[in-house]
Amino acid sequence: MSQAAQKHDVFQAIADPTRREVLRLLSENEMPISKISTHFPMSRTAIVKHLHVLTEAKLVSGRKEGREKIYHLLPEPLEEVQQWLSYYEKFWSNKLSILKYVVENEEEDK
Amino acid sequence: MSQAAQKHDVFQAIADPTRREVLRLLSENEMPISKISTHFPMSRTAIVKHLHVLTEAKLVSGRKEGREKIYHLLPEPLEEVQQWLSYYEKFWSNKLSILKYVVENEEEDK
DNA sequence: TTGACTTGAAACCAAAAGGTGTTATATTAT
DNA sequence: ATAATATAACACCTTTTGGTTTCAAGTCAA
Numbered sequence: 119m120s121q122a123a124q125k126h127d128v129f130q131a132i133a134d135p136t137r138r139e140v141l142r143l144l145s146e147n148e149m150p151i152s153k154i155s156t157h158f159p160m161s162r163t164a165i166v167k168h169l170h171v172l173t174e175a176k177l178v179s180g181r182k183e184g185r186e187k188i189y190h191l192l193p194e195p196l197e198e199v200q201q202w203l204s205y206y207e208k209f210w211s212n213k214l215s216i217l218k219y220v221v222e223n224e225e226e227d228k
Numbered sequence: 229m230s231q232a233a234q235k236h237d238v239f240q241a242i243a244d245p246t247r248r249e250v251l252r253l254l255s256e257n258e259m260p261i262s263k264i265s266t267h268f269p270m271s272r273t274a275i276v277k278h279l280h281v282l283t284e285a286k287l288v289s290g291r292k293e294g295r296e297k298i299y300h301l302l303p304e305p306l307e308e309v310q311q312w313l314s315y316y317e318k319f320w321s322n323k324l325s326i327l328k329y330v331v332e333n334e335e336e337d338k
Numbered sequence: 339t340t341g342a343c344t345t346g347a348a349a350c351c352a353a354a355a356g357g358t359g360t361t362a363t364a365t366t367a368t
Numbered sequence: 369a370t371a372a373t374a375t376a377a378c379a380c381c382t383t384t385t386g387g388t389t390t391c392a393a394g395t396c397a398a
Contacts (some may be wrong), residue, residue, distance in 0.1 A: 133242075184364095
C-alpha cells in the first residue's frame, strides 16, 4: 500500500489480442499513435487506451516529438512471463529446458 | 464463424493471478475442487468459475470420482505462449535464442 | 433412511474492460 | 492569422469479470 498497486501487470497487458498486435507492430518500428491506429479497425481513442495499459505494464513508452507522440517497444517485462513459463517447460520439453538451465548458468561467468 | 469462437484463450486464462496459482497447485498434484479452494481466501464457487475459464483454455481438465471432481493440469496450451514469446526473446537474450533455434532444428532429425 | 459432504447451477452485484463520440489544446504549414 | 493535424481529456455506454449468496442434487457412511 505504500506504493499504489500497479493496476495492469504484464500478464494482463498481453491478454488482449489487439495489444499483442500493437507490440508486434512496435517491434518492427517505433511509430506515432496515428500510424498505429491505421492498422486496426477501431477508433484512435480505443488504441490510446490500449497504449495506456501497455505503458502501465512498462511494455511501451512514448516520447513527444512535435505534435506527434511516438511509441516504442520495451521488451524487458516479457522476461517475467518467460520466467513464469520456464517452470512449466519441464512438462513438455525436457531436453530444451535442461539445456536452457545450463546456458543460463554459464551466463553468470560473464 | 464456422466454429464458435472460443471465449477464453490461454493468454486470458493466465492473466489472472488466482488462476496462475491454481495452475501452480495442480502442477504439484491433481486435486478436487474442495481442496483447491482451501488455498484461497475466496469462496468455492469463485474457484469453480476460475476452473471453468481454465477448462475453456484447455489448461486443466476434471474427472468425476465419486462425489469429488478431481482436476489436473494440461500444460500443452502454454506452448502457444512460449512460441509467442520466442519472437521477443531476441530483444533481450540473443545467445539463448540462437541456441534454442539450433536445438529446435536438431529435433527435426529424430 | 438420515445426515454430512461435494459439486452444480442460478440470481445477483459492483467494478473494470473495451468500445464510442465530442471537445479542447498544441503544433505545423500556408 | 488561419487551417489542418495529432494528441489529450471527457462523458457515456455495454459487456465481461470476479466475486457473492442461495438452493438443489448426487454420493457416501452410519
